[in-house]
Amino acid sequence: MPHRTFIWFILPTALAMILFIGLPIVSSFFQSLHIENEQVLMEVENCDPFGCTTNVRVDVEATEKIEAENPLGRFNGFGTYTDRNHLAFDEIREAWDNKTSIGEFKDIVLNLPFYKALLFTLTFCFAVTPPVIVLGFIVALSVNTLAKNLKGLIVFGTILPMIVTPLIGSLVLFWMIDSQGIIGASIQILFDDPNLSLKASSNLTWITLIIYGIWHNTPFAFVVFYAALQTVPQDPLEAAYIDGATRFERVRFIVIPHLYPVATFIMLICLMDNFRVFEPIIGFSAEGVAQSLSWMIYQDLRNENKMLFGSAGATSMLTILGIAFLLTPVLIRTWKEFKTER
Amino acid sequence: MNQTINKYSKQIIIVNSIFILFWLTISIFPFIWTLWGSFKVKADFFSRADWTYALSGFNTLIETGATTTFKAYLESWTEGEFGRATMNTMIVTVSVVSISLFLGTLGAYALSRSTFKYTFYILIIALIFRAMPHITLVSGYLFPFFQLNIWGILPTTIIVLVAINQPFTLWLLYSFFKTVPKELDESALIDGCSYFQAFRYIIMPVMWPGVVTAGLFSMMLAYNDFTVTALLLNQHNYTMVPKINAYLGTVEYGGNYMWAVSSVVSATAPLFMIIWFFQKQLISGLTAGAVKG
Numbered sequence: 001m002p003h004r005t006f007i008w009f010i011l012p013t014a015l016a017m018i019l020f021i022g023l024p025i026v027s028s029f030f031q032s033l034h035i036e037n038e039q040v041l042m043e044v045e046n047c048d049p050f051g052c053t054t055n056v057r058v059d060v061e062a063t064e065k066i067e068a069e070n071p072l073g074r075f076n077g078f079g080t081y082t083d084r085n086h087l088a089f090d091e092i093r094e095a096w097d098n099k100t101s102i103g104e105f106k107d108i109v110l111n112l113p114f115y116k117a118l119l120f121t122l123t124f125c126f127a128v129t130p131p132v133i134v135l136g137f138i139v140a141l142s143v144n145t146l147a148k149n150l151k152g153l154i155v156f157g158t159i160l161p162m163i164v165t166p167l168i169g170s171l172v173l174f175w176m177i178d179s180q181g182i183i184g185a186s187i188q189i190l191f192d193d194p195n196l197s198l199k200a201s202s203n204l205t206w207i208t209l210i211i212y213g214i215w216h217n218t219p220f221a222f223v224v225f226y227a228a229l230q231t232v233p234q235d236p237l238e239a240a241y242i243d244g245a246t247r248f249e250r251v252r253f254i255v256i257p258h259l260y261p262v263a264t265f266i267m268l269i270c271l272m273d274n275f276r277v278f279e280p281i282i283g284f285s286a287e288g289v290a291q292s293l294s295w296m297i298y299q300d301l302r303n304e305n306k307m308l309f310g311s312a313g314a315t316s317m318l319t320i321l322g323i324a325f326l327l328t329p330v331l332i333r334t335w336k337e338f339k340t341e342r
Numbered sequence: 343m344n345q346t347i348n349k350y351s352k353q354i355i356i357v358n359s360i361f362i363l364f365w366l367t368i369s370i371f372p373f374i375w376t377l378w379g380s381f382k383v384k385a386d387f388f389s390r391a392d393w394t395y396a397l398s399g400f401n402t403l404i405e406t407g408a409t410t411t412f413k414a415y416l417e418s419w420t421e422g423e424f425g426r427a428t429m430n431t432m433i434v435t436v437s438v439v440s441i442s443l444f445l446g447t448l449g450a451y452a453l454s455r456s457t458f459k460y461t462f463y464i465l466i467i468a469l470i471f472r473a474m475p476h477i478t479l480v481s482g483y484l485f486p487f488f489q490l491n492i493w494g495i496l497p498t499t500i501i502v503l504v505a506i507n508q509p510f511t512l513w514l515l516y517s518f519f520k521t522v523p524k525e526l527d528e529s530a531l532i533d534g535c536s537y538f539q540a541f542r543y544i545i546m547p548v549m550w551p552g553v554v555t556a557g558l559f560s561m562m563l564a565y566n567d568f569t570v571t572a573l574l575l576n577q578h579n580y581t582m583v584p585k586i587n588a589y590l591g592t593v594e595y596g597g598n599y600m601w602a603v604s605s606v607v608s609a610t611a612p613l614f615m616i617i618w619f620f621q622k623q624l625i626s627g628l629t630a631g632a633v634k635g
Binding site: 001003005006009010012013014016017019020021022023024025026027028031071072138139142143145146152154155156157158159160161163164165166167168171172173175176178180181182185186215219220223224226227228247272275276278279282294297298300301302307309312313315316317319320323326327330331334335338 | 387
């Protein structure tokens with residue numbers, strides 16, 4: 001296809017992607033270099049019959065003028081990146097200098113907003129992915145042995161958790177697990193502890209969120225494994241059968257090795273998807289004890305007084321950095337595939 | 343031979359059936375429970391006293407005079423303006439699906455037929471774009487959109503969702519067009535068609551299986567989106583998912599839980615029906631990138 005024709009074909013989609021994916025990233029970066037305008041303060045003298053007092057208050061007019069001239073705020077360089085709400089270099093240095101033990105230092109660092117969110121995001125990622133792969137594989141093996149006319153119905157039932165949006169999925173589970181819901185109330189009766197609830201401890205909330213993550217992601221792993229199972233070659237299986245391998249041995253030494261590449265694919269996609277975990281935190285109303293990086297951005301943009309574009313931009317950039325780490329293996333894999341295709 | 347290999351012993355069949363039943367309970371029961379509970383009042387579905395009230399409808403009977411009630415549905419659709427949100431979701435979904443398929447088929451066709459090296463880089467960039475968390479993009483949109491005064495309206499959200507959706511659509515349709523034999527359109531070109539005519543008369547009639555799959559994913563993205571719609575639309579223009587979230591927390595609706603419960607049912611039911619019909623396409627799309635033997 002000649003270059004000119006190619007350009008006309010690709011132009012609409014390329015334009016859409018550049019304008020609404022490429023530029024926003026650049027825009028985010030610029031925002032992160034700026035910080036909100038300071039409010040202009042002025043001294044006002046109030047005199048009444050009992051004497052005069054001076055008060056400091058915000059000069060609304062002057063503040064609005066600056067705001068209109070400089071809507072993005074003033075230039076701050078990388079200041080936002082290193083402030084207390086992000087990488088917090090000063091706080092960490094101070095904590096390191098004044099530490100009495102490593103444990104104390106760890107506590108201080110992990111209570112800083114950014115590191116707290118990072119810890120949860122990473123814990124979520126790495127706690128959800130392995131069970132998803134194992135469970136997805138088992139369900140796929142299990143569905144694969146069923147009679148053909150049952151399969152369609154059961155596959156449909158299995159993929160439901162994946163189809164609903166995470167917000168709705170987490171709400172549906174939350175309403176059951178909540179202390180007034182069916183599961184939550186039953187657990188209270190079971191342990192005979194009326195105060196036992198999801199919100200009682202941060203550990204319980206984290207575990208609930210992770211269980212939700214597994215519930216939501218397993219169908220994806222299942223679907224991919226299930227499709228891959230159809231491509232397992234029959235000849236080695238037959239040979240193994242003749243040589244007297246048990247069913248378990250056939251799965252262990254023929255099926256699983258065949259599925260390794262698929263498993264790595266699922267793992268990478270899962271890690272990337274879960275790194276942006278955000279909606280379940282809202283669905284489970286878990287903001288108090290579990291914050292993720294995406295949730296931090298949402299919170300900055302939802303700020304009631306003034307949207308914190310600078311802060312949101314800085315967290316966005318740091319999140320993208322994290323995604324870049326996770327994405328590299330996927331890119332290398334795609335690269336290799338392309339090379340072999342040509 | 344195959345017969346003997348695939349013969350399962352009785353124990354395996356029993357264990358397997360139990361496991362499948364267990365798994366299906368986990369994946370389906372929450373939805374059935376929500377459906378059931380949406381016909382009760384709050385005191386039953388979120389019962390402090392006894393969860394069996396949710397089954398018997400104890401308080402529902404006291405409050406409304408029957409064990410099932412459509413109160414939550416009626417109220418959320420009238421007072422809660424859920425009908426409006428449904429309308430908005432339909433507008434957004436239909437527009438996003440049609441625009442993104444239009445852009446996507448053209449782009450993916452070109453990518454699959456060009457032999458130059460830049461196609462590869464375009465696809466890699468699309469892959470990188472696909473990995474970007476939506477919330478980071480939204481943080482980039484808000485400021486310019488406020489300045490341009492295009493925040494809060496449906497068209498902006500539609501364009502943004504189309505763009506966010508393009509990388510995946512491109513990849514999916516690209517791998518689909520690769521399976522359509524080149525000879526088809528090449529012979530048309532030799533007969534004197536232009537590239538666009540070849541696309542219009544030769545490719546379009548055979549591309550529907552791929553397009554249905556891509557359309558299904560576009561639909562799910564637009565229908566399910568929360569991040570973009572919650573932050574880019576004003577309250578008045580909310581689609582279903584942000585509306586449900588609004589029922590839960592904001593002052594305006596007073597945290598009306600049962601509205602949220604019934605709206606969840608109203609929002610998921612059509613989605614499940616669509617997926618029931620297009621299950622095969624959904625699965626083929628999910629596995630497109632993963633399974634190559």
